[in-house]
Amino acid sequence: MALADEYGEFQEVKERNLRILEALLFASAEPLSVAQMTGFLGEGADAAALLTELAERYASRGVNLVSRGDKWAFRTAEDLGFLLRREEEDNRPLSRAALETLAIIAYHQPATRAEIEEVRGVATGKGTIDLLMEAGWVRMRGRRRTPGRPVTYGTTDAFLDHFGLEALSDLPGLEELKGAGLLSSRLPSSMQIPLPLDGPLREDEDPLDPDDTDGSDIDDDEAR
Structure with missing residues (x-):
């Protein structure tokens, strides 16, 4: 029974950390690095592993968690990008x-x-x-x-x-x-x-x- 309680507590802490990462990434206008997010998690949390798990959870959704260099961000799923593409006028197109x-x-x-x-x-x-x-x-x-x-x-x-x-x-x-x-x-x-x-x-x-x-x-x- 003690082992089951310990496992349940572990899962509870992990889910809380996943929710924290999710909130941080949704609230940020820019991609975030692991170092930027680690400080918001509980002691001993493996931010990199948690991000990988969160990315797997979002893999089939309308938004995906993706890595950009050493940073992470939520982005529209590639197959749905056309739905959210806005017509924007670029005043300074690249030559x-x-x-x-x-x-x-x-x-x-x-x-x-x-x-x-x-x-x-x-x-x-x-x-x-x-x-x-x-x-x-x-x-x-x-x-x-x-x-x-x-x-x-x-x-x-x-x-x-x-x-x-x-x-x-x-x-x-x-x-x-x-x-x-x-x-x-x-x-x-x-x-x-x-x-x-x-x-x-x-x-x-x-x-x-x-x-x-x-x-x-x-x-x-x-x-x-």
């Missing part, structure tokens, strides 16, 4: 240059502006990268340990969330990328797809300086 730049950063990160230009074959205006950063899809990672110490760029969790990707490994393959009309004839033969890195800084990257706010290279001429 082809911005789309190409985003694709290069996504597949070849960490990438410098000079490396982006090498793949595209044309100069990339700073405003193009600024636009992607304002959208929250691109971030400055660090500085490359090469002459001029150019800034390296990578994608964000918001990029994964917007395009419905759990991780960068879910990016479309080379043939799909060509089918979309991006980088059709500009990929160097040595470039592998996908070849992204969104983790810690590489050995050839230094942390950003405290005064790095605009992503300017220390010496653009040398960086190129």
